[in-house]
Amino acid sequence: MTNGEGELLFVFIVLPLVVAGIMPLIGKLSKKVVPDILTNLTTFFLLAYSIIVGKQIIFSGIYTTKFSWFGEPMNISLTLDGFSLLMLVTISIVSFCVTLFSIDYMEHYGHKANYYSLLLIMIAGMNGLVLSTDLFSIYVFLEVAAIASYGLVAYGLGHNELEASFKYLMLSAVASGFIVLGISIIFACTGSLTFSEVAIGIHLVNAKYLVGFCAALFLMGFGLKAALVPFHAWLPDAHPSAPAPISAMLSGVLIKVSGAYAIIRIFLNVFGLTYALSTVLMYLGLISIFVGAIIAIGQNDMKRMLAYSSISQIGYIFIGIGTGSPLGILGGLFHILNHAVFKSLLFLNSGAIEQATGTRELDKMGGLAKQMPLTATTNAIGSLSVAGIPPFNGFWSKLLIIIALVQTQHYAFAVLAVLGSVITLWYYLIIQRNAFFGKPEEIWKNVKEAPFWMSCATVILALLCIVIGVTFPFVIKTFLVPATDILASGVSYLYNFLGY
Amino acid sequence: MSNHWLLNMGFAAALLFIGIFCLLTMKNLIKLLIGIEIMAKGITLALITSGVERHNVMVTQSLVITFIVIEVSLLATALALIINIYRHTKSLSISKLTNLKG
Amino acid sequence: MASSTTLLISILLPAVFAVIVFLIPSKLRALRNAFSLIGAAIVLCLGFYLFGVKNAELNIPWLGMDINFDLRLYHLNSLIIMAVSVFLFLITIYSFVKMKEHPRAREYYTYLFLTVAFVNGAVLANNFVLMVFFWESLLVTLYGLIAIGNKEAYKTALKSFILVGFCDFCMILGIGILWYLTGSLNMPLAPLDPSSSGLAAVSCVLMLIGALGKAGVMPFHTWIPDASKDAPVTVMAFIITVIDKMLGIYLFVRISLDFFVIGMNSALSMFLMILGALTIIFALFMTFVQNNLKRMLAYQSIGEVGYMILGIGSATPVGIAGGIFYMLNQTLFKGGLFLSAGSIEHRTGTTDFDKLGGLRNKMPLTMICFVICAVACCGLWPFNGFVSEEMVMHGAKETGYIIFMIAAWIGTALTAASMLKAAHSIFWGKENKELSKIKESELLITLPIIVLALLCIVFGVHNYLPIVMFVEPIFYGYTGFLEHSGFTAHALNFFNPVAITSFVCILLGVIVYLYGWSKNSKNAASSSESVRSFPVLKNIYNLAEAKIFDIYDQGLKFLKVLGYILYYGVDRVIDFMYEKIIAGTVRVVGAILRFAHNGYYANYLAWCIGGLIIIVAVISLLS
Amino acid sequence: MNIFLLCGLVCFSALAITMHNLLKSAICLGVASIFLAVLFFRMGAPYAGVFEVSIVAGLITVLFITTIVLTKREGGVKERKLTNIFFLLFFIIFIMIDFFVMKGFIGNLPNMPVGSPNLAENNNFSKVLWQYRTLDLVGQICAIFAGVFSVLALFRADKKENNNE
Structure with missing residues (x-):
């Protein structure tokens, strides 16, 4: 454990916040170019910085920072361990590609400065959530990211966008209400809110049912953010309605940070994964896999199909985590990373297609592979990854999850997980056939390949799909094993943290 | 834990019930937001009473203040959304908001 | 040592040629043909060389946890590698004319070489995970190759993908059970007796389904006749009748000799x-x-x-x-x-x-x-x-x-x-x-x-x-x-x-x-x-026309009727199962679920609250 | 005394949702907030009480009334007639369930030692807020930023139209 003396980790929250704050001022001076450059520099810096910091973490273990200001002791304690690092790097990768993509894509929406400041606040919120060590801070930063996302989902200001955003807001508000209720009960039981003290408090106090009730509240609250079935209904409305880069951000990162990360962190490290929690998580995961996949098959709107597929993939993450075995956790975490990469790639591609053709309906597309070869190729890579075809990255994480299910003797789950992935393949083949292959439609004769920066972002993500898939032993060793160690050690991790 | 805590939690639960009932049955968008507000009241009550229970009301007090600030931002966003929706549909009914389905 | 690196080369070389052929633009047909000929010739030489080497091993640590990049060459797989290389050479020559006018010839050659690379990998692999990796990759090239055919080929490709994929999945499951039983993912040297325990028998049967399904055994065969209609004939000749059979029988032999008694x-x-x-x-x-x-x-x-x-x-x-x-x-x-x-x-x-x-x-x-x-x-x-x-x-x-x-x-x-x-x-x-x-x-x-x-x-x-x-x-x-x-x-x-x-x-x-x-x-x-x-046949014919004719005729009719019954009663029924029942259920359930997402906020909120109540109940019951 | 305040809080909340007139509902909500604020004072949380009065009873009510006025012309939506009757019915049932559940908990709840030593000393509110929960303040700033920018984003169409005019 290293104690940093400075602002090392605080930068992750403050930098995007400050840039977001000055963005409207700059927006007055220069409408487009300067906000573009500034935002991309910020996200690139965050990406580079997360990797630099990450390197230290990998070599020296957990990193905690206490912040003092003008000589007064301030309690801003942020902790970076393997798991937070994994999420931080994921956020940074996706947000960098998304801002790159936004340069060309957001032209016709106007008011880029406003858009960028909302995006940066969302990033700040997610970074804060990942770094904080306190239940209430998790709630605060979750709300920050969520409020920014309401604005972003409604950014198009059309009827559908407003409707989706409103429903999303109203469901999320209920969910976060239940989260705070859970927090208050936890406080009543343990008298503290930091992870380590809560973990110890819960195990000292003999309040099985109250803690179980809190777990259920958290599961509902964070599960709604993560779009687990049956709390998923907002996602297929909200994700397709947002502008494509935001859909990528929401599906790629937000549901995982504010949903999956929080649940995993709290359930595994703070509460400890009991038999009941593990069972509930696995069943919710299984239901999500099937409901998401089966509804996705019948969709005609490309982005809606992708949104349902996110529900299904989130199910895989939870089914892996729910096994509680190190391999299952490893698979689940790996799937978080992989899903972030390929799902944001697919959403960005859907944006490219929408911009080129003006439609998202799969019926009307067709034969775009000739006009948009780059998009077609990257889309094929993303689809194959998400369907779990070797050697792309999605295959390995699903394989690990299934092996873990067999290892923990959940044979039925293993069989069903594989079936789910067959269905996934099915609808991704539908996308490929309808959009890119098939008979070229006359109307799309004049369609052109996506602009440079958009293609740039998608190519980076597609390359990541392949690179992670091919070098997965390296990725697992450097990023995932430290995270898994922390989660697999369960509650004792926090005991050690306090020196018990 | 004291009975005092239980009593206050019971009332907080009643407030939550009122809020959720409102969300489930009402049609008016502003009424729905009022429902959310009532839920929020229940939750602040639960927070403060937990603090009292632990003789640590100062901490929960600061939590409540943060909670209220967040609530205001949320509410402002929601009201802005409602005004925008009103411009589109000329109505405040939630039943107009069923375009997205399937 | 040199021969063990050749093992790696035998996998990488066809893959490299696949990439080269893919990168040559479609218009430069002569160049592409030249490269594919060179590639096929080199693979052919390599195949003969490996057959001469007979015994070699290559072991590179890969993933940890018993999963290594472990290749082993011995008689059986060297034979298959050689045979595949010979066929690759012949098919390449044949395709120069046959696939000349085909619009997607570039993809075709790419898949051809990729397939050979994966086959070499699959037969050389001495580790189950590695073998599954190559084996599953073959599924993709099979899909691609069938889809190259005519307009309907897409459906056939999907069907073959699902059927073969199912068999492969059975195989993976079998391997998983075998792993559980022996604790090792390396291919076992001491075979297991399937009658020793129920799990061993299940594992053996599952792996057999994988192997034989690849070769096209009943009832996993229905895609082969369809493919014969839709896929290019070279694909049918090379991939489906040569490679799939060889691979399937290879694994079958391995199962019956090495893995199980x-x-x-x-x-x-x-x-x-x-x-x-x-x-x-x-x-x-x-x-x-x-x-x-x-x-x-x-x-x-x-x-x-x-x-x-x-x-x-x-x-x-x-x-x-x-x-x-x-x-x-x-x-x-x-x-x-x-x-x-x-x-x-x-x-x-x-x-x-x-x-x-x-x-x-x-x-x-x-x-x-x-x-x-x-x-x-x-x-x-x-x-x-x-x-x-x-x-x-x-x-x-x-x-x-x-x-x-x-x-x-x-x-x-x-x-x-x-x-x-x-x-x-x-x-x-x-x-x-x-x-x-x-x-x-x-x-x-x-x-x-x-x-x-x-x-x-x-x-x-x-x-x-x-x-x-x-x-x-x-x-x-x-x-x-x-x-x-x-x-x-x-x-x-x-x-x-x-x-x-x-x-x-x-x-x-x-x-x-x-x-x-x-x-x-x-x-x-x-x-x-x-x-x-013909003198002998004449008598038989006469006899037949006099008396036995009817029996023959009836017999022939009976055979035909039997054939049709089998065709419509079994073959098409299996097909119906795959296409209508499984796909149909998914569609119906999907329609019901989509109907449930009716856009009403109160409905969605009710699901959430209901879910919360159920979770509370389950958690308090279980803990 | 507290019990009356709690009852008042619940009654006014119930009134807020049963009122047909939106303005009256908003005002009922404000009154409920004031009840809650007084309750906070009595429970030893004066700062939370002040916030409750000034922001929830004040600012939020104002926001509500502004929105109601802005959308008044055609925004009237008729609620279902039976809603209020159902509300009463379900509310009574719920209160009974609530009562029995809470009664069932009495005596079954664990007794815990008072506070953790870390926090018991922090009886000074400003110290707690500024030193113990500093990160929440950062979060508050973020949340305010998020709210402001969201509202700006949602009303930017006006500006466009105004510019065009």
Whole structure:
């Protein structure tokens, strides 16, 4: 454990916040170019910085920072361990590609400065959530990211966008209400809110049912953010309605940070994964896999199909985590990373297609592979990854999850997980056939390949799909094993943290 | 834990019930937001009473203040959304908001 | 050491050529052809070199946890690598002409080389995870290759993907159980007895499904006839009849020799033999009602898998050797037949029997090769099919269950009859006027067919050559097989009861065909007259017309009806299951679920609250 | 005394949702907030009480009334007639369930030692807020930023139209 003396980790929250704050001022001076450059520099810096910091973490273990200001002791304690690092790097990768993509894509929406400041606040919120060590801070930063996302989902200001955003807001508000209720009960039981003290408090106090009730509240609250079935209904409305880069951000990162990360962190490290929690998580995961996949098959709107597929993939993450075995956790975490990469790639591609053709309906597309070869190729890579075809990255994480299910003797789950992935393949083949292959439609004769920066972002993500898939032993060793160690050690991790 | 805590939690639960009932049955968008507000009241009550229970009301007090600030931002966003929706549909009914389905 | 790096090269080299071919623009056809020829030639040399090396190992740490990049070369897989490289070379030459005008030829060559790379990886792998990796990759190239075909090919490709994918999934499950049992993901050196525990038996059966499903055993075969219609004929010849069969049988042999002990007359052996016999009879009856050469050949190739399963499943040394030898021979003659069909299609544009006729003068080379391959396929002395079929039958005989031999004999008769029908209606029969101007195919097309036909003869006449070189070394190191080195002893002995019965069966098939044909097809009367004038047959014919005719006619009708019943009652039902029931349920459930997402906020909130209540209940019940 | 305040809080909340007139509902909500604020004072949380009065009873009510006025012209939506009756019915049932559940908990809840030593000393509110919960303040700033920018984003169409005019 290293104690940093400075602002090392605080930068992750403050930098995007400050840039977001000055963005409207700059927006007055220069409408487009300067906000573009500034935002991309910020996200690139965050990406580079997360990797630099990450390197230290990998070599020296957990990193905690206490912040003092003008000589007064301030309690801003942020902790970076393997798991937070994994999420931080994921956020940074996706947000960098998304801002790159936004340069060309957001032209016709106007008011880029406003858009960028909302995006940066969302990033700040997610970074804060990942770094904080306190239940209430998790709630605060979750709300920050969520409020920014309401604005972003409604950014198009059309009827559908407003409707989706409103429903999303109203469901999320209920969910976060239940989260705070859970927090208050936890406080009543343990008298503290930091992870380590809560973990110890819960195990000292003999309040099985109250803690179980809190777990259920958290599961509902964070599960709604993560779009687990049956709390998923907002996602297929909200994700397709947002502008494509935001859909990528929401599906790629937000549901995982504010949903999956929080649940995993709290359930595994703070509460400890009991038999009941593990069972509930696995069943919710299984239901999500099937409901998401089966509804996705019948969709005609490309982005809606992708949104349902996110529900299904989130199910895989939870089914892996729910096994509680190190391999299952490893698979689940790996799937978080992989899903972030390929799902944001697919959403960005859907944006490219929408911009080129003006439609998202799969019926009307067709034969775009000739006009948009780059998009077609990257889309094929993303689809194959998400369907779990070797050697792309999605295959390995699903394989690990299934092996873990067999290892923990959940044979039925293993069989069903594989079936789910067959269905996934099915609808991704539908996308490929309808959009890119098939008979070229006359109307799309004049369609052109996506602009440079958009293609740039998608190519980076597609390359990541392949690179992670091919070098997965390296990725697992450097990023995932430290995270898994922390989660697999369960509650004792926090005991050690306090020196018990 | 004291009975005092239980009593206050019971009332907080009643407030939550009122809020959720409102969300489930009402049609008016502003009424729905009022429902959310009532839920929020229940939750602040639960927070403060937990603090009292632990003789640590100062901490929960600061939590409540943060909670209220967040609530205001949320509410402002929601009201802005409602005004925008009103411009589109000329109505405040939630039943107009069923375009997205399937 | 040098030879162990060659193992890696044998996987990487075809992949590199795949990339090169993919990067050459479609317009530079000559350059692409040159590169694919060079690539195929190098792979061919490499294949022969590896066959010469025989024993090599390569071990690179890869993933930890017992999962290593572990390659091992020995007799069985070196044989397969060599055979695949030979076929790759032939198919590449053949494709220069056949796939010349195809718009997606670039993808085709890329997939071809990729497939070879994956096959080399899959057979060389000495670690289950590695093997699964390559094995699953093959699924993708199979999908791609079938989808290259005509417009409907997309659906067929999807169907094959799902069916083969299901089999592969069974295999993975089986491997998982095996891993659980042995605790190691490296391929085991000590085989497991499947009768020792229930899990072992389940694992064995699941892995067998994977292996045999790849080879196309019933009931996982329905995609093969469809593919024969939709996929390019070269794909059908190379991938489906050569590579898939070889891989499937390779894994089958590995399972029955290395992973599990399958004793003679054990339950598993009986299961396999029954499966083999059923596949033979079922698939070969199906050939009877086909009116298209490619489709007929596809069904026949399924039937031949039955012979291999029968041989290897008999668990007797001679049976296993016969099964492996049959696999080799089948690739030769069935490859030759498919390529001939491609040649005919290339010139005439069709392979339907009723549109063809009288090609014997126009395409003499194709005709001769077709006949040689067809005769070998029927198992007539002294072609290679005879030797391997005899070995399989002897294997079946050694188990003591004559019924399997009878199944094999029926299969022989049916093969003969359908082959005769094909050859007759294509090369003899009435000439079609539209086809009067066609010529023999180009040399590049006929050359591979001639090579295969010659090999059929060589392997048949000098059968000790392949048996001693290819088949026998596989058994070195297995106890119980060494004393059986004299496989040739009864292999070519024509004058033994088994062989004579087979011959009689072939004759029976010929007669069955001739009667049916003389009754039903009036338009090829001239050749029926010539057959009629044969001294022996004449008497039989007369007899038949006098008395036995009805029985034959009824029998023939019965056979046809049986064929149709099987076709509509079993084959299409299985198809229906895949297409309608599974896909249909998914659609209906999807529609219901989509209906539930009706856009009402209160509805969604109610789900959330309901979910919360259920979770609270479950958690408090469980804790 | 507290029990009356709690009852008043619940009654006014119930009134807020049963009122047909939106303005009256908003005002009922404000009154309920004041009850809650007084309750906070009595429970020893004066700062939370002040916030409750000034922000929830004040600012939020104002926001509500502004929105109601802005959308008044055609925004009237008729609620279902039976809603209020159902509300009463379900509310009574719920209160009974609530009562029995809570009664069931009495005596079954664990007794815990008072506070953790870390926090018991922090009886000074400003110290707690500024030193113990500093990160929440950062979060508050973020949340305010997020709210402001969201509102700006949602009303930016106006500006466009105004510019065009």
